Amino acid sequence: xxxxxxxxxxxxxxxxxxxxxxxxxxxxxxxxxxxxxxxxxxxxxxxxxxxxxxxxxxxxxxxxxxxxxxxxxxxxxxxxxxxxxxxxxxxxxxxxxxxxxxxxxxxxxxxxxxxxxxxxxxxxxxxxxxxxxxxxxxxxxxxxxxxxxxxxxxxxxxxxxxxxxxxxxxxxxxxxxxxxxxxxxxxxxxxxxxxxxxxx
Amino acid sequence: xxxxxxxxxxxxxxxxxxxxxxxxxxxxxxxxxxxxxxxxxxxxxxxxxxxxxxxxxxxxxxxxxxxxxxxxxxxxxxxxxxxxxxxxxxxxxxxxxxxxxxxxxxxxxxxxxxxxxxxxxxxxxxxxxxxxxxxxxxxxxxxxxxxxxxxxxxxxxxxxxxxxxxxxxxxxxxxxxxxxxxxxxxxxxxxxxxxxxxxxxxxxxxxxxxxxxxxxxxxxxxxxxxxxxxxxxxxxxxxxxxxxxxxxxxxxxxxxxxxxxxxxxxxxxxxxxxxxxxxxxxxxxxxxxxxxxxxxxxxxxxxxxxxxxxxxxxxxxxxxxxxxxxxxxxxxxxxxxxxxxxxxxxxxxxxxxxxxxxxxxxxxxxxxxxxxxxxxxxxxxxxxxxxxxxxxxxxxxxxxxxxxxxxxxxxxxxxxxxxxxxxxxxxxxxxxxxxxxxxxxxxxxxxxxxxxxxxxxxxxxxxxxxxxxxxxxxxxxxxxxxxxxxxxxxxxxxxxxxxxxxx
Numbered sequence: 001x002x003x004x005x006x007x008x009x010x011x012x013x014x015x016x017x018x019x020x021x022x023x024x025x026x027x028x029x030x031x032x033x034x035x036x037x038x039x040x041x042x043x044x045x046x047x048x049x050x051x052x053x054x055x056x057x058x059x060x061x062x063x064x065x066x067x068x069x070x071x072x073x074x075x076x077x078x079x080x081x082x083x084x085x086x087x088x089x090x091x092x093x094x095x096x097x098x099x100x101x102x103x104x105x106x107x108x109x110x111x112x113x114x115x116x117x118x119x120x121x122x123x124x125x126x127x128x129x130x131x132x133x134x135x136x137x138x139x140x141x142x143x144x145x146x147x148x149x150x151x152x153x154x155x156x157x158x159x160x161x162x163x164x165x166x167x168x169x170x171x172x173x174x175x176x177x178x179x180x181x182x183x184x185x186x187x188x189x190x191x192x193x194x195x196x197x198x199x200x
Numbered sequence: 201x202x203x204x205x206x207x208x209x210x211x212x213x214x215x216x217x218x219x220x221x222x223x224x225x226x227x228x229x230x231x232x233x234x235x236x237x238x239x240x241x242x243x244x245x246x247x248x249x250x251x252x253x254x255x256x257x258x259x260x261x262x263x264x265x266x267x268x269x270x271x272x273x274x275x276x277x278x279x280x281x282x283x284x285x286x287x288x289x290x291x292x293x294x295x296x297x298x299x300x301x302x303x304x305x306x307x308x309x310x311x312x313x314x315x316x317x318x319x320x321x322x323x324x325x326x327x328x329x330x331x332x333x334x335x336x337x338x339x340x341x342x343x344x345x346x347x348x349x350x351x352x353x354x355x356x357x358x359x360x361x362x363x364x365x366x367x368x369x370x371x372x373x374x375x376x377x378x379x380x381x382x383x384x385x386x387x388x389x390x391x392x393x394x395x396x397x398x399x400x401x402x403x404x405x406x407x408x409x410x411x412x413x414x415x416x417x418x419x420x421x422x423x424x425x426x427x428x429x430x431x432x433x434x435x436x437x438x439x440x441x442x443x444x445x446x447x448x449x450x451x452x453x454x455x456x457x458x459x460x461x462x463x464x465x466x467x468x469x470x471x472x473x474x475x476x477x478x479x480x481x482x483x484x485x486x487x488x489x490x491x492x493x494x495x496x497x498x499x500x501x502x503x504x505x506x507x508x509x510x511x512x513x514x515x516x517x518x519x520x521x522x523x524x525x526x527x528x529x530x531x532x533x534x535x536x537x538x539x540x541x542x543x544x545x546x547x548x549x550x551x552x553x554x555x556x557x558x559x560x561x562x563x564x565x566x567x568x569x570x571x572x573x574x575x576x577x578x579x580x581x582x583x584x585x586x587x588x589x590x591x592x593x594x595x596x597x598x599x600x601x602x603x604x605x606x607x608x609x610x611x612x613x614x615x616x617x618x619x620x621x622x623x624x625x626x627x628x629x630x631x632x633x634x635x636x637x638x639x640x641x642x643x644x645x646x647x648x649x650x651x652x653x654x655x656x657x658x659x660x661x662x663x664x665x666x667x668x669x670x671x672x673x674x675x676x677x678x679x680x681x682x683x684x685x686x687x688x689x690x691x692x693x694x695x696x697x698x699x700x701x702x703x
């Protein structure tokens with residue numbers, strides 16, 4: 001029995017020793033393996049490039065002064081992997097807000113308001129339970145001036161004996177008063193690797 | 201233990217495992233088919249519960265075949281989310297198999313040569329893999345999740361693109377395995393395999409007994425028409441920029457594969473007209489497409505044939521007739537009773553055939569056949585040489601023992617996904633004002649269904665046999681609404697509620 005326990009212990013220790021240890025990763029200097037799928041590094045690069053291009057274009061400089069109000073429209077995931085497009089959009093929003101030129105509304109969105117509290121707090125009007133001085137008045141929500149929409153495309157092809165996966169992050173900024181696209185950008189993320197299996 | 205004795209021991213061991221595995225597989229498939237044909241999808245899913253001859257839970261890569269059967273049974277039982285989860289696991293297993301390292305692949309190929317192809321982990325046919333993503337796309341649409349359905353239709357399209365390269369790779373892999381063996385042994389075994397495969401007599405013999413693959417009825421290129429069609433319909437309905445061009449490409453491609461099909465020609469014309477600006481979506485009335493999966497798809501049967509192998513006897517080569525076993529796909533059956541949908545005004549819509557699973561399988565098999573034949577001939581040569589050596593060294597006992605091993609291990613790989621249909625049918629029409637329709641066969645009504653007031657509605661019907669019910673899914677092709685699933689058998693119509701059925 002003792003021998004058996006020793007053997008099991010050695011085996012367990014051996015397996016534990018082989019397992020990769022958990023460690024922190026510096027997102028700004030991650031030299032980890034690259035996969036064929038889109039990962040956080042790709043989203044970071046795409047959003048940095050998109051925001052730099054948008055700010056440099058002057059499309060978000062309000063000639064009347066003040067900040068434009070932006071609404072995030074639909075970002076279509078046209079890839080072969082289940083992505084949360086918010087990963088991309090959130091980074092763009094954060095950087096635009098920091099630029100001081102754009103503020104994003106959470107009161108309106110394609111699938112309803114992003115923050116339902118915008119409407120919920122307005123149902124407190126006429127409630128005797130609430131001090132009406134602090135309740136939002138009618139006509140205080142701001143309509144958006146600009147809309148950000150886009151698409152993430154994926155195209156796979158075989159190059160020599162390898163698989164090339166091309167991602168295109170396409171974004172459009174529309175002036176909602178005229179319907180004109182003020183700014184458009186495409187960031188490419190191209191990866192080449194094994195063709196042994198599918199890229200997802 | 202010398203080389204020959206080690207080979208015989210290994211082969212004996214493998215032969216006994218082979219016997220157990222194929223017996224288990226046969227029993228499992230019989231139980232699945234009995235329940236599946238009767239429409240008892242809960243029992244069909246249970247019959248395919250993964251298990252292993254070895255202790256412990258089998259990995260996803262070892263249970264792909266079971267997962268595929270279970271997933272489709274759950275989809276038909278009205279549990280789309282469970283079906284998606286199982287299909288996801290099957291895809292993960294497929295990927296693990298694809299990305300086996302060289303040593304694992306080499307070991308699998310060596311086992312296939314020493315024993316037979318059925319010893320390899322199950323690798324679905326490419327047509328089956330395309331259908332995995334298509335069924336997942338339908339399940340997501342059933343749940344009203346158009347975003348994820350898009351991903352699955354994109355995947356199905358990419359798998360179709362990869363197919364041609366994959367056929368070539370299978371042949372290359374097999375050649376590489378033979379070359380590796382040759383470099384290790386540099387023996388007469390390799391020479392005999394190569395000479396046998398190069399021999400005209402062998403190919404003539406195979407053509408005579410098995411049939412020439414070039415004579416099979418196939419599509420001009422690899423395609424799963426139903427998958428390409430559904431891909432086209434999804435992108436036709438989506439309305440996102442750039443999608444209509446993809447719809448036009450897919451619908452035109454599938455129409456070219458069935459040039460006599462009026463509905464397919466009309467769909468291709470519609471997509472092309474919208475893409476070119478000659479027609480507008482706004483001008484369309486609410487449209488309904490009916491896609492009907494009819495019957496049971498082809499299964500692999502074993503075909504044994506005697507072929508001349510070029511073996512060395514001393515320093516001379518001579519042909520020796522030896523048995524090999526190859527899989528041959530045989531059609532099962534379609535449901536004879538034609539289905540039609542009838543509206544309250546008496547207008548009748550009758551789906552017509554546009555794609556055959558047998559033809560899809562033969563198209564793929566035609567490309568894969570050289571690799572399958574190659575492995576089978578290599579296996580036969582190895583066993584024949586082992587038999588010769590055993591006879592020389594051990595006399596009658598050796599001869600008998602090795603003959604038994606050869607007989608037990610010479611088997612074709614007969615595994616396949618048996619939840620596919622015999623063929624697909626299609627109809628298209630404008631939604632009747634009331635939306636009320638009856639599904640009928642010449643024997644009478646199967647049941648009633650309601651078509652919601654959606655712009656693009658898909659009625660997806662699957663009926664594996666006349667003894668079982670018709671499974672009818674009413675799906676919003678735009679993925680904005682949850683679908684409705686009915687089970688109709690002529691006596692009652694059951695409305696299935698997603699993911700609450702207790703299996």
